[in-house]
Amino acid sequence: MGLAVGCRAKPGKARDNRTGSWRVFKPSFDRGKCTKCGMCMTLCPEGCIHQTEEEFVEPDYTYCKGCGICAEECPGEAIAMKQEEK
């Protein structure tokens, strides 16, 4: 994709900003500990955690910035932040 002259953009273009590239620590979800309470989904500032068909949660790593709020707030300590190798 070529760059738009003057960084001009139509509405909705922000979706193209893959904020996942900002991540240093990556949340990893332990399904054994997860109680499917949905707290992480509610509190994720990026709104990028969604439920799978088995009602477990998983983030969209394309947009997950690695802020760690989900891990901090998870009542079952089911989310661990691990340094990511890039």
Next chain:
Amino acid sequence: MMEITEGSHAIAKIVARCRPQVVSAYPITPQTHIVEALADYVADCKLDADYITVENEMSALSACIGASAAGSRVYSATTSQGLALMFEACFNAAGMRLPIIMSIANRALGAPLSIWNDQQDSISLRDSGWLQFYAEDNQEATDMHIIAYKVAEDHSVLLPVFVCFDGFILSHTYEPVDMLPQEDVDKYLPKFTPYEKLDAEDPISFGMYATPEYYHEFRYEIDRAAKRAADVYRAAAKDFAGMFGRDYSGLIEEYRMEDAETAIVAMGSICGTIKDAIDEMRDAGKKVGLVRIRVFRPFPDKEIAQALAKTKRVAVLDKNISLGSKGAVALEVKDAMYGKTIPVLNYILGLGGRDVRKRDIAAIVALAEKGEGDMFYGLRKEVL
């Protein structure tokens, strides 16, 4: 038609003939007469433009950015502290690729407060992405505004331009200026065709957020556009010369450089004095020449290196100082001359309106011949 007119008024008159649709500026000495005259034209229905009055320069350029994004041909003018206040908006105008033309009546920057001339103001924005043209006299300052619109609005450039001329020395001086009539300006400068514009029916944002994956490339694109502007400028100035007989098509101008041993490099009105001083030195048998930089951005490094290739020494005169380093022009001339054995000496002079006379130019040439340079010229030792 030849008119004896004040520099500011000549510029205002020609700018009006470029048919800007929006003018926004804040008065500041020595730019005031330009915007005062344009405000008069609008009030007297002689110029069909919106004149947006604002509370300061930051707002003036911001209004221009909005108007240019909406697809209008836009004009502003400022100097010194006013330009400093526009700092942030300057980078935005260039980054959004908006072809705004702004006159800079060059003036010193405070503190200490000074209303008089040097070129510190526009030089301090050399990294902003604005193209910078420097005029030697009012004829050139006037003509350059027309050429500036042509270059800026070219879709391969789309960058704003400072048209710089020395405050008071040019802005407040009456001299004969051949004013192009409206039909000539119209013939040379077509109606502005924006590349893209704001439209409520088909919304678009300018200068959006760029993540680290894109920012680097955006800066590269702006730099490329600035460099492409060199050829666009040459072609636009050549067209101008073909139509009206005045040739500004060199990014630099060489004066008596054919066999020069000492070359002076300078910008702006000081070059008139230098040319007279060179004539006198030539009469006395000294082989001195001048390379005048007309276009400082994009910087004509190859032209300068070529023009200076056969000289024995180069004296670069800077009416600015990158404090803690050297004059901005000297730094870039030294870069252009890298790897050559010709000494490039820098002289800081004429700051804050200190007059530069022919004898000062002769004294600088004498210093250069002795190999003394990289200094403030003409310091008053008794006050230090």
